[in-house]
Amino acid sequence: MTTNQNSAPVLFDRALLMQRQRRAVRAPEMFLLDRVVEDLGDRLAAVKRAFNDTADVWTPGGLQAPFTDRFASFTRVPESVREELALAPQSLDLALSVLAFQFVNDLPGVLAQVRRALRPDGLLLAAMVGGDTLTELRQSFAAAEAECEGGVSPRVAPFADLRDVGGLLQRAGFALPVTDVDRVVVRYADVFGLMQDIRRMGATNMLVERRRIPTRRATMLRMAEIYGERFADADGRIRATFDIIWLSGWAPHESQQKPLRPGSAKASLEAAVKQAKKEE
Numbered sequence: 001m002t003t004n005q006n007s008a009p010v011l012f013d014r015a016l017l018m019q020r021q022r023r024a025v026r027a028p029e030m031f032l033l034d035r036v037v038e039d040l041g042d043r044l045a046a047v048k049r050a051f052n053d054t055a056d057v058w059t060p061g062g063l064q065a066p067f068t069d070r071f072a073s074f075t076r077v078p079e080s081v082r083e084e085l086a087l088a089p090q091s092l093d094l095a096l097s098v099l100a101f102q103f104v105n106d107l108p109g110v111l112a113q114v115r116r117a118l119r120p121d122g123l124l125l126a127a128m129v130g131g132d133t134l135t136e137l138r139q140s141f142a143a144a145e146a147e148c149e150g151g152v153s154p155r156v157a158p159f160a161d162l163r164d165v166g167g168l169l170q171r172a173g174f175a176l177p178v179t180d181v182d183r184v185v186v187r188y189a190d191v192f193g194l195m196q197d198i199r200r201m202g203a204t205n206m207l208v209e210r211r212r213i214p215t216r217r218a219t220m221l222r223m224a225e226i227y228g229e230r231f232a233d234a235d236g237r238i239r240a241t242f243d244i245i246w247l248s249g250w251a252p253h254e255s256q257q258k259p260l261r262p263g264s265a266k267a268s269l270e271a272a273v274k275q276a277k278k279e280e
Contacts (some may be wrong), residue, residue: 001179002006006208008105008106008109008230009105009106010013012177014079014080014081014103014105014242016082018081019070019078021060021061021079021273025170025187025251028170030060030061030200030201031137031186031197032099032184032186032201033059033060033061033098033099033199033201034128035184036098036127037059037063037098037193037242039127039182039244039246040067040081040096040125040127041067041167042044043246044096044125045124047123051093051123052071052072052073053071053072053073053075053077053091053092053093053094054068054071054073054074054092054094054095054096055074055075055076055077055087055092055095055096056068056074056075056076056077056097057077057085057095057096057097057110057114057126058077058097058100058101059076059096059097059098059099059100060098060099060125060201062076063076063096063098071094072111072175075139078199081104083104083110083195083243084113085108085110085113085114085117087113087114087116087117088117088118089116090116090117090118090120090122091117091119091121091124092117092118092119092122093118093122094112094118094122094123094124095117095122095123095124095125095126095233096124096125096126097124097126097127097128098106098126098127099127099128100126100131101128101273102128102129102130102159103125104270106169107160107168108168108172109173111124111136111168111169111171111172112172112173112273113230114172114273115172115173115174117257117263118250118251119251120251120253120254121250121251121253121255121256122249122250122251122253123173123249123250123251124169124247124248124250125243125246125247125248126246126247126248127247128160128165128244128245128247128258129162129242129243129244129245130159130160130162130181130244130245131159131162131183131243131245132159132200132241132243133159133179133241133242133243134198134239134242135238136225136227136231136238136241137191137194137195137240138241139226139230140191140223140226140231141158141223141229142223143221143224144219144220144223144225144226145223145225147222148216148218148219148222149216149219159243160245161179162181162245165179165245165247166178166179166191166247168273169247171236171251172249173251174249174250174251174252175248175249175251175252175253176250176256177247177248177249177252177257177258178246178247178248178249179227179246179247179248180245180246181244181245181246182243182246183241183242183243183244184241184242184244185240185241185242186239186240186242187236187237187238187239187240188232188237188238188240189236189237190224190228191223191224191227192224193237194240196202233280235259244261258268
């Protein structure tokens with residue numbers, strides 16, 4: 001594993017990622033991206049305030065009209081191998097990102113850049129793949145390689161979990177951070193249909209330490225067998241899990257709610273418990 005100049009571990013080959021995503025945006029089968037963009041619109045509609053200057057941070061293919069037409073100013077931040085956003089400080093009211101942050105090597109650094117680019121009371125709203133995404137594929141490949149080749153190679157990217165992402169938002173200086181998970185389970189006729197969709201999304205293995213030689217046919221066929229044995233429904237179709245982590249945070253502003261200072265509560269927990277016992 002290599003490290004970048006900021007000492008963050010370099011897990012992903014971002015040049016390869018961008019090459020694959022440029023090819024993928026021409027494919028019509030982007031069901032997961034389309035679903036998450038629709039959910040983004042619903043979540044944004046629930047925020048009762050107007051946003052003028054907005055940026056899209058690395059959404060594959062970019063957010064498109066009519067979604068983008070709701071903003072007075074809309075900028076698409078170009079993909080960057082070095083993960084630099086090139087956004088002026090306090091230049092945005094809103095930053096959006098869909099299915100991009102899971103392939104960032106220095107996510108704390110990118111979040112900090114977004115935070116600096118937001119004006120006070122500006123919002124970051126993003127969705128990234130995380131949690132147990134593709135756990136079925138990961139387990140099946142590991143079992144097949146251990147059985148057929150005597151070892152396991154890195155094939156599916158490591159994904160952040162919900163608690164980690166919430167901590168990163170706080171570390172980057174966001175106020176009122178919120179995270180939640182939307183689990184999407186997709187069914188396929190077989191694992192090769194799943195792998196074809198992953199390829200069409202430009203999300204095939206781009207780990208820096210990925211295996212550089214083709215997978216043996218026997219290993220691939222055994223992986224498909226194991227997947228079907230462990231993760232098929234009664235009708236024979238297999239399941240694939242995608243966990244979408246939603247994250248939001250605000251640039252601090254004096255109008256925002258503040259947590260109470262320790263010891264400033266007017267009623268203690270101990271007093272509340274004693275009162276409850278009296279009323280029993």
